[in-house]
Amino acid sequence: MASPSVTVQAEQITMFFKSGQQEIPILKNINWKATRGTIQLLMGPSGSGKTTFISILAGLLTPTQGQVYLLGQEITHLSRQKRTAFRREHIGFIFQNFNLFPALTAAENIEIILNMKGVKKEQARYQAQELLQQVGLHLYANQKPKDLSGGQKQRVAIARALAGSPCLIMADEPTAALDSQSGYQVTELLKHLAKEKGCTVLIVTHDPRIQDVADHITYLEDGRLILPN
Amino acid sequence: MVSLARKNLLEDIPRFLVAQAGILFAVTLVTIQLGIFSGFSKSTVKLIENSNADIWVASDTLVQLELTLPVPVSELIKARKMPEVARGDGLIFSGAHWFPKEGELVRVRIIGFNPQSSLYQPETVLEGSVSNLTEPYTAMIDIFDQNTLQVEGIGDQLQMSSLPVEVVGMTEGNTSMISNPFVLMSLKNANAYLRAGQTSQINCQLPEKGSQLECINMFHPEPDDQATTIEPNIEPRNLAASDVVTFILIKAESGQDLSALKDKLEQKLNNVKAYTKEELINITETYWQQRTGIGLVLGLGTVVGIVVGTVVVSQILYSSVSDHLKEFGTLKAMGASAGMIYRIIIEQAVWMAIFGYLPAMLLSFGVAYWINSSQGTLLLITPTSAIAIFVITMAMCIGSAIFAIQKVNRVDPAIVFKA
Ligand SMILES: Nc1ncnc2c1ncn2[C@@H]1O[C@H](COP(=O)(O)OP(=O)(O)OP(=O)(O)O)[C@@H](O)[C@H]1O
Numbered sequence: 309m310a311s312p313s314v315t316v317q318a319e320q321i322t323m324f325f326k327s328g329q330q331e332i333p334i335l336k337n338i339n340w341k342a343t344r345g346t347i348q349l350l351m352g353p354s355g356s357g358k359t360t361f362i363s364i365l366a367g368l369l370t371p372t373q374g375q376v377y378l379l380g381q382e383i384t385h386l387s388r389q390k391r392t393a394f395r396r397e398h399i400g401f402i403f404q405n406f407n408l409f410p411a412l413t414a415a416e417n418i419e420i421i422l423n424m425k426g427v428k429k430e431q432a433r434y435q436a437q438e439l440l441q442q443v444g445l446h447l448y449a450n451q452k453p454k455d456l457s458g459g460q461k462q463r464v465a466i467a468r469a470l471a472g473s474p475c476l477i478m479a480d481e482p483t484a485a486l487d488s489q490s491g492y493q494v495t496e497l498l499k500h501l502a503k504e505k506g507c508t509v510l511i512v513t514h515d516p517r518i519q520d521v522a523d524h525i526t527y528l529e530d531g532r533l534i535l536p537n
Numbered sequence: 538m539v540s541l542a543r544k545n546l547l548e549d550i551p552r553f554l555v556a557q558a559g560i561l562f563a564v565t566l567v568t569i570q571l572g573i574f575s576g577f578s579k580s581t582v583k584l585i586e587n588s589n590a591d592i593w594v595a596s597d598t599l600v601q602l603e604l605t606l607p608v609p610v611s612e613l614i615k616a617r618k619m620p621e622v623a624r625g626d627g628l629i630f631s632g633a634h635w636f637p638k639e640g641e642l643v644r645v646r647i648i649g650f651n652p653q654s655s656l657y658q659p660e661t662v663l664e665g666s667v668s669n670l671t672e673p674y675t676a677m678i679d680i681f682d683q684n685t686l687q688v689e690g691i692g693d694q695l696q697m698s699s700l701p702v703e704v705v706g707m708t709e710g711n712t713s714m715i716s717n718p719f720v721l722m723s724l725k726n727a728n729a730y731l732r733a734g735q736t737s738q739i740n741c742q743l744p745e746k747g748s749q750l751e752c753i754n755m756f757h758p759e760p761d762d763q764a765t766t767i768e769p770n771i772e773p774r775n776l777a778a779s780d781v782v783t784f785i786l787i788k789a790e791s792g793q794d795l796s797a798l799k800d801k802l803e804q805k806l807n808n809v810k811a812y813t814k815e816e817l818i819n820i821t822e823t824y825w826q827q828r829t830g831i832g833l834v835l836g837l838g839t840v841v842g843i844v845v846g847t848v849v850v851s852q853i854l855y856s857s858v859s860d861h862l863k864e865f866g867t868l869k870a871m872g873a874s875a876g877m878i879y880r881i882i883i884e885q886a887v888w889m890a891i892f893g894y895l896p897a898m899l900l901s902f903g904v905a906y907w908i909n910s911s912q913g914t915l916l917l918i919t920p921t922s923a924i925a926i927f928v929i930t931m932a933m934c935i936g937s938a939i940f941a942i943q944k945v946n947r948v949d950p951a952i953v954f955k956a
């Protein structure tokens with residue numbers, strides 16, 4: 309079992325994907341952990357298994373073998389409902405393509421997630437405004453995603469990921485769709501807010517320019533961890 | 538609460554409008570089919586509904602309102618003597634021939650009633666007054682039959698059977714889809730037309746073991762040399778015990794148990810059967826529904842409407858969900874339970890139902906108004922049927938959500954991290 313300061317711990321994760329008759333190993337016996345309040349970067353070449361790994365850590369995929377402990381709770385053996393509830397309570401998500409709801413305004417994109425987490429009407433509206441303020445977009449509360457720039461969209465997505473104060477933030481390629489300057493700004497903002505709120509942040513990236521925000525970098529290659537020198 | 542369902546629905550207005558048009562026509566189709574069914578059923582029993590009687594007494598041969606043998610007035614006299622009976626009146630409901638000024642003979646139905654009694658009163662008198670019917674050889678007709686009967690207006694003199702008739706009033710809503718035009722008149726006048734060209738003879742005998750006199754009324758054509766004239770020189774006379782009526786309408790004394798009174802009437806009067814108003818309505822409606830197969834025909838139309846509506850809503854919900862699959866994946870990844878996802882899709886179905894139902898009702902009422910103002914009540918939308926159609930619409934839309942829900946169920950939340 310993990311010590312209390314460890315928020316994420318993966319033990320002997322092995323993942324096979326079926327391809328026709330064959331079973332192809334994608335992740336090979338990975339052991340990994342992250343301590344509370346750190347910014348973790350997961351890097352590696354394309355096809356090395358980064359997305360597969362973060363999906364397993366987030367409880368979206370079940371590994372062929374191995375255990376994942378989040379906040380001390382083993383999640384790979386939980387029922388689908390319990391895992392869903394766990395994600396709702398404890399994990400915020402950020403995506404490469406933002407995944408905002410196009411029919412909703414910036415504020416509503418955050419409110420709907422707060423509603424989902426049990427925060428009611430007025431309170432949700434207030435918290436959404438506050439979160440938008442924190443990402444510097446309170447003047448854009450009533451804009452729909454199509455009227456925002458890429459960087460602004462990702463800032464809304466960060467605000468949404470932070471809604472309901474989850475302890476873990478999982479982001480896959482959050483800067484890939486942004487130009488380098490807004491990519492950097494967004495990562496800085498994420499780091500700043502995460503530190504302030506004590507979140508553990510796991511970022512999968514190709515982007516070498518955001519390396520300096522990380523407390524720790526893990527390299528994945530061909531389904532194995534490469535220790536940094 | 539933020540309603541993703543509503544916002545997604547309104548995000549693409551043209552598609553939303555197309556969807557709503559589909560639902561609109563499906564619901565209108567269902568409403569009109571059911572409306573014609575109610576209108577038809579109601580029209581077959583309007584005469585009964587316009588009566589204020591508690592009990593209708595008819596010959597025990599009765600099949601339905603328009604298919605029964607007459608009852609001698611002697612039975613009416615007996616009924617009136619019963620202490621439980623507050624009021625008893627005869628009602629004549631019988632066929633006759635109407636001679637328009639030009640053109641073909643028309644079969645009509647005489648409704649003979651007591652103009653001074655409240656037990657039967659025609660619906661909506663537009664012109665003239667029921668009290669004018671006490672004059673000899675007078676009648677009222679319905680405005681919708683004005684053309685058929687070739688009546689220009691009040692005061693017209695025409696011929697019915699072999700007697701003259703003067704139109705003294707005009708009503709509205711006294712028609713039946715399955716019957717001939719109604720000619721409303723006093724019992725006295727109706728009796729005169731009924732007997733015109735006929736003589737009647739009443740044969741009474743005491744059955745061997747019975748204590749009651751049994752009477753049979755027989756009609757014979759009048760001998761040729763006595764043929765009645767167009768200009769009658771006698772006034773119609775009051776009904777005698779040997780005359781006949783079609784129904785005896787009974788108003789019970791207040792507080793009477795109607796089913797006990799029915800039994801008693803059947804015991805005391807010869808060869809009759811007694812019905813409450815509702816019973817006679819039921820018998821007659823059922824007869825016409827089965828006889829005409831209208832239930833099947835319109836039922837089929839209703840089913841087609843529901844099927845079309847379900848297909849349209851299913852298709853729209855399915856394609857809407859397919860377009861927003863990534864959003865549902867995102868919600869699932871972020872921890873939305875299956876229930877939360879279903880609620881979004883069902884809410885979308887409910888909005889579609891509401892926005893389909895309201896204009897469909899408006900359209901149906903418009904169509905009903907338009908048809909009814911030229912055809913008499915053909916299409917009837919009652920509050921009950923409006924509610925029933927709302928329930929059908931809801932069920933249809935929510936039922937249609939099944940395929941969309943299945944589609945979303947199959948979405949793997951792990952797709953969110955795939956670019
Ligand atoms: N559902 C799946 N079924 C079969 N093979 C899969 C599946 N998902 C991923 N793979 C394979 O697993 C390997 C790792 O994929 P993954 O997406 O984890 O790589 P990645 O490191 O995120 O790559 P990139 O940097 O391009 O995003 C790839 O070879 C991919 O083809």
Ligand SMILES: [Mg+2]
Pocket residue numbers: 358359360480
């Ligand atoms: Mg990837």
